[in-house]
Amino acid sequence: MPNVMIRIKDNGALLFYIAKKDQEDEIATVEKDTDDEWGGKIELTDGSEYYIDPITPRPSFPTTLRFKRA
Amino acid sequence: MSTNHMTPEETQALIQEVLEVYPEDAKKDRAKHLMVNDQEVEQSKKCITSNRKSLPGVMTVRGCAYAGSKGVVWGPIKDMVHISHGPVGCGQYSRAGRRNYYVGTTGINTFGTMNFTSDFQEKDIVFGGDKKLSKIMLEIEELFPLNKGITIQSECPIGLIGDDIEAIAKQTTKDVKKPVVPVRCEGFRGVSQSLGHHIANDAIRDWVLHNRDNDAFDDTPYDVTIIGDYNIGGDAWSSRTLLEEMGLRVIAQWSGDGTLAEMENTPKAKLNLLHCYRSMNYISRHMEEKYGIPWKEYNFFGPTKIAESLRDIASFFDDTIKANTEKVIEKYRAEYQAVIDKYKPRLEGKRVMLYVGGLRPRHVIGAYEDLGMEVVGTGYEFGHNDDYDRTIKEMGNATLIFDDVTGYEFEEFVKRVKPDLIGSGIKEKYIFQKMGIPFRQMHSWDYSGPYHGYDGFAIFARDMDMTLNNPCWSKVKVPWLIEDEEETAVAASA
Numbered sequence: 285m286p287n288v289m290i291r292i293k294d295n296g297a298l299l300f301y302i303a304k305k306d307q308e309d310e311i312a313t314v315e316k317d318t319d320d321e322w323g324g325k326i327e328l329t330d331g332s333e334y335y336i337d338p339i340t341p342r343p344s345f346p347t348t349l350r351f352k353r354a
Numbered sequence: 355m356s357t358n359h360m361t362p363e364e365t366q367a368l369i370q371e372v373l374e375v376y377p378e379d380a381k382k383d384r385a386k387h388l389m390v391n392d393q394e395v396e397q398s399k400k401c402i403t404s405n406r407k408s409l410p411g412v413m414t415v416r417g418c419a420y421a422g423s424k425g426v427v428w429g430p431i432k433d434m435v436h437i438s439h440g441p442v443g444c445g446q447y448s449r450a451g452r453r454n455y456y457v458g459t460t461g462i463n464t465f466g467t468m469n470f471t472s473d474f475q476e477k478d479i480v481f482g483g484d485k486k487l488s489k490i491m492l493e494i495e496e497l498f499p500l501n502k503g504i505t506i507q508s509e510c511p512i513g514l515i516g517d518d519i520e521a522i523a524k525q526t527t528k529d530v531k532k533p534v535v536p537v538r539c540e541g542f543r544g545v546s547q548s549l550g551h552h553i554a555n556d557a558i559r560d561w562v563l564h565n566r567d568n569d570a571f572d573d574t575p576y577d578v579t580i581i582g583d584y585n586i587g588g589d590a591w592s593s594r595t596l597l598e599e600m601g602l603r604v605i606a607q608w609s610g611d612g613t614l615a616e617m618e619n620t621p622k623a624k625l626n627l628l629h630c631y632r633s634m635n636y637i638s639r640h641m642e643e644k645y646g647i648p649w650k651e652y653n654f655f656g657p658t659k660i661a662e663s664l665r666d667i668a669s670f671f672d673d674t675i676k677a678n679t680e681k682v683i684e685k686y687r688a689e690y691q692a693v694i695d696k697y698k699p700r701l702e703g704k705r706v707m708l709y710v711g712g713l714r715p716r717h718v719i720g721a722y723e724d725l726g727m728e729v730v731g732t733g734y735e736f737g738h739n740d741d742y743d744r745t746i747k748e749m750g751n752a753t754l755i756f757d758d759v760t761g762y763e764f765e766e767f768v769k770r771v772k773p774d775l776i777g778s779g780i781k782e783k784y785i786f787q788k789m790g791i792p793f794r795q796m797h798s799w800d801y802s803g804p805y806h807g808y809d810g811f812a813i814f815a816r817d818m819d820m821t822l823n824n825p826c827w828s829k830v831k832v833p834w835l836i837e838d839e840e841e842t843a844v845a846a847s848a
């Protein structure tokens with residue numbers, strides 16, 4: 285259950301940053317991504333998947349969230 | 355194999371050959387830390403492993419967490435007293451080694467080059483050093499009343515004996531009414547100095563950054579900070595002038611020539627400018643999350659990267675700043691062009707191998723390229739995945755990238771790749787100089803500098819030229835090689 289900081293990259297994409305691992309990966313897809321809901325299954329560009337119960341309303345980034353490995 | 359450009363296969367074969375002498379397990383481990391660069395790769399973690407414990411039995415040049423906190427992040431904050439808490443050696447042998455220049459009167463209102471230590475003895479280990487610590491802090495307050503605060507930089511024994519430095523810090527803060535910051539940077543934490551940077555960042559976050567959150571501040575829309583410039587040989591100064599010429603106001607610089615007040619005022623900035631990503635990204639990310647301050651990495655080595663970075667920084671601001679930026683670049687054009695015209699013919703085509711710390715293994719590549727040189731190998735002592743991610747695009751294809759390279763590997767790579775110049779640290783310097791290879795220290799700038807900014811580029815170019823084209827190198831021959839030659843000469847004449 286890593287703590288992940290999500291921030292907006294220069295290119296507009298969301299960056300998935302795991303401080304513990306110094307891992308920076310772009311988020312490829314988010315299952316639920318609307319103004320009033322954000323989360324569910326999340327896929328990174330390297331193919332790995334994480335899960336977070338959808339958050340309402342959509343959080344403003346950067347923010348730190350707890351994910352589960354999907 | 356000293357062709358100018360190696361193919362990926364040749365570089366791979368070279369790695370294999372060098373690894374051959376290791377026992378099976380060591381070979382497997384070290385192989386993961388060496389890669390042949392391929393610019394197509396997006397994620398370095400697929401090709402290179404980093405930030406792992408060094409292999410026992412090999413020579414590594416890494417430092418410890420205490421070095422990362424006291425030596426790098428906290429030490430240069432000039433108006434605070436940093437106590438090397440524990441035995442005297444850790445602080446004394448590293449004292450003033452990094453040449454973080456500062457303005458002030460040492461021993462009166464600044465303390466950068468001094469060594470404060472609790473000088474642990476056997477009885478402190480046995481009975482604990484808490485009493486001693488609070489006593490020396492009160493003494494410091496009496497002897498150096500103009501200090502703005504104290505940090506406690508833990509050395510190994512503190513963590514081992516379990517002293518409660520946090521409690522002492524809180525009590526002393528009350529007694530002296532100044533910030534007293536405990537830093538749990540015991541040398542055994544983590545695999546290198548890198549975790550020390552992180553721990554130091556966390557201490558700034560927990561004990562300093564919010565101190566002035568409720569204070570009024572006369573801000574402007576152009577307030578920026580310089581974070582992660584350690585002012586080695588004056589680097590931060592030659593960077594700061596450029597930002598000021600753009601019309602920005604630098605309200606804080608860390609930690610080179612930095613003060614406690616500047617750190618406390620940093621959350622008032624509109625943009626944090628981050629030079630050393632490795633050592634200060636943590637606190638920049640924290641400020642982005644907590645205060646909504648964006649941060650931007652920049653690179654002030656060599657005119658190409660400087661112009662790129664200045665424009666990048668300007669894009670955060672209005673048209674006046676953008677126009678000023680173009681004027682700044684224009685203003686220095688004649689100056690840096692003259693530097694290139696003078697030195698490029700003397701350096702063109704020369705090949706460089708680097709092995710350094712935080713940001714330089716990738717940041718100085720552009721400066722060498724501005725002089726027509728090529729970096730054929732580079733590596734980090736304590737880099738992480740995110741550093742290598744940022745390096746792959748900067749390095750040419752089929753060049754060598756090495757992580758926590760061992761003394762043996764580095765020597766072998768140099769013997770076979772035959773670079774014209776090596777840029778690394780004091781521990782490598784004399785080995786390579788004795789091998790007759792031009793060498794520059796790229797941590798301390800070999801007691802020269804600054805290298806940042808346009809002013810720094812002129813010095814950088816001169817230094818590289820005077821080292822590389824120095825006639826001494828062909829005269830350097832170690833005795834055993836000379837004997838060898840004489841023997842062959844004798845044999846030939848017989």
Ligand code: SF4
Pocket residue numbers: 418419420421444508509510511540541542
């Ligand atoms: S590893 Fe421990 S004993 Fe050695 S220099 Fe670092 S803090 Fe001091």
